[in-house]
Every structure is written in C-alpha cells, then in structure tokens.
Amino acid sequence: MTTKETFRKIADERMEEFYDYLRLQSVSTQHRQIPETVAYVKKMIEKTGGTVQVLDDLGGHPVVYGYFEAASNGNAAKTLLFYNHYDVQPEDPIGEWETEPFEPTVRDGILYARGVADNKANFMVRLNALSALLETEGGLPCNVKFLIEGEEENGSPNLQKYLEKYADLFAADACIWEFGGKDKDERFVIEAGVKGIAYFDVSVESAKVDIHSSMAAVVDNAAWRLVQALATMRTVDNEIVVKGFYDNITPPTSLEKEIVSQLPFNEAATKDIYGLTGDLITKDKEVTPSEALVFEPTLTISGLMSGYTDPGIKTVLPKAAAAKIDCRLVPGQEPEHIYEVLRKHLDDHGFQDVKLELIKGMHAFRSDMTDSFVATVTDSAQKAYGSDTEIVLSPNSAGSGPMYHFYHYLKLPILSSGVGWGNSRAHAPNESIRLADYYQGIEHIAILLNDFAK
C-alpha cells in the first residue's frame, strides 16, 4: 500500500512541473499558448510513463489522447478513462486578482492561479496518482486513458466529432469527469451526470429608428413586445407554461429519487451566500430544493437589453429589444424540441415578430445509478477522505457539460472526482485549490484505480 507520505512526496516532487503548467496562459477563447500547452501536456504524460497521440485532424484546438497500460499482474481487461481540459477562462477582471493570475502563488495552504481548480489541478492529481502507483506498486492495476481537450471553456464545439471518429481509441469501461470536490460544508460531492442546456437569443425590432416617446399614443415599441412575449412563458408563481416543454422527460427512477431525498440543502446558507432578497421559488411547492436542482428543467432570462438605461431622462420608444434565455434540461429533453415548442408558443400567442435563435444545445446525462462503478467511486472516496468526511452522491449536477457525447459514443458510466472546494472561484478572480485537498485527491484516484481493477 502506498502511504499518505508517499503520495505527498511524489506530489511535491512534481510541484514545479505543475506550476509551469499553471504558467501557460491557455485561454481557449483567445487562442493563447495553445500549441505550447499541448506540447507540455504531452511531455507530462510521457514523463509519467504513458504514450500520447495529439489529435488535430477535425478542427479546433487539439485533443490529447494519453494511454497507460496495466501492469503484467494487473487487470488488462479493464480501462478507466479520465476526461480533462487544458484550456482556461480569461483572467479578467485582472484588477481583482490579489496575485498574478498566471503566476501560481501559495498563501496559507491555498494555491492561487487561473485554471488551477478548473481544471489543471485535477489533471495533475491524476498524473500524480499514476506516478505513485508506478513507483510504489510497480505498475498500474488497470489500463488508463486520458482525453484532454482544449475547448471546454468555449463549450467544447468540436469534441463530439473527435469522440465519434476516435470512439475505439477512447473506449473504456468507466469515466472520471473533469471536475469535482468539496462543497461549502466540507462534504465531498460526487456527481453522476449533468443537466443539458438550450440557450437562445430572443429579439424584436419594431421600427427603423428610436422614436420620440410622445408617439407612444399611436406606436408600439420593441421593449413592450419583448417583455410581454417573455411574460407569457412563465407565471408569477414560476410555473413554466410553454406547451410541450416537459415532453419526453425520462422520469427519475425510485433509486434516483431515494438518493436525491438524502441530498443536503442548506436554505439559510444559500440565501446568505447570494444575499437573496426573496424566498426560494420552491417555497410552497411539492418539490424540495434538492429535487428541483437535480430533476427539474428550468427556463430563465439571463439578460435583457433595450432602450435608454443611463442616468437621467431620455424619453424614447426603443426600436429594438433583445434577451438571452437559458434552459437547463433533464434527460429526455431535446434542445431542438425546446426550440420548436418555444417558437410555437410565441406564434400561438401572437408574437410572430419575436425572433428566436438556438445558439447552444447540449443533452443532459445521468449515469445508471445501479452500475457498480457508482459504489467504486463513493467507497474509494470514503476511504481516501476518511470517516469524518460526508460523501454526497448526486445523480446529476444542476449545471451542464458535454457528458452526453461521452455516453453516446463510449457507453460508459461517468462520475466526478476532483479537488475543488467551496471557495474555488472557478472562472472568477483569485481561483484556487487547497493543497491538503490536492494531496487527498491523489490518494482518492489511486485507491479508486485499485478498487476499479478488482
């Protein structure tokens, strides 16, 4: 057995290498340092003892494939796939960083850098776990593959093509997702799926020019058209009333319902963190907040633009108005179908002039909760994090990601394990992980690989 001290020693030996990875400014949306980062990822996998193929024949930033073979006394019939991404979000607003975003800095056991939580530490944790097993146990208990993409922060626009073409290359029995970690109450949260998304641009034009508002006596305007159209989609009691919106939803299984009934939800803390001025919209509803977060689709406004919004007075009828609508989907819901029912809803309510465009669609995914991999991940987490850490399993997260493509082409269960914490600030200034979580995460992955190979 590899000891905690060994995991720590191996991680510390590779810390400078990790810091150099964090120094690479791999901002995908600005295409910064992508070739350098790909070369660096390749070098790190090879240094650990794996082989690499850089796949770049289908457009977009390259996808890195890494492979490690099981030891001769290992179980060569089993393969675990790790999904990671080497790209990061832009660092702005730069003025809000307390230290340089691309210069890793440790303060009080916390490591700060852009991309450290999302997602570079999780990749290093996995490499370190492999290093530990190779060094101290003479080899790996099973085969290990990596898929490391460079466009996750851009919505993974080319990933599906790579998974489709290279499905045989990435074939595996189970997958560990890119993110994961502890929540604000120090529980270790494992998620076995994601919600999907349908994201829309909505717009109205009512005139060629803005008009003096005295003309409101005879002329309608785009702002009214837009807010009235949006208001028909949801009641003041927050019920989505778009006909067909709930079509084809796969009902949760009794096991999924049972699991969700155990999920903690701290209403007071939630209100406090966000400074909410009103009640949760689940108040007086049959569903609990946890059930809503996991099982309920959403339809919400993410942005509104129209007319004069600067200080003071400008009396005007806006010629145009626009909004962004964000729907989080559950298994069974198709983004294209959501487009069709929203379009029909607008037409049926007399809003043919309101334009609707689906600009991003992703399916939801939920792993089979009866799959033995679920217990492998949760039990190994309990061993690594200790009996005083509560392990929380959720059938799917409330957020979205490209899990469905992995399932569609590779047909495997997918669960999360990572080293984020309640204050990781992914995508925000002062992004961080705690080094204690980093060392624990390495141990979790090593135990998980051994248990998975049995």
Ligand SMILES: [Zn+2]
């Ligand atoms: Zn991210």
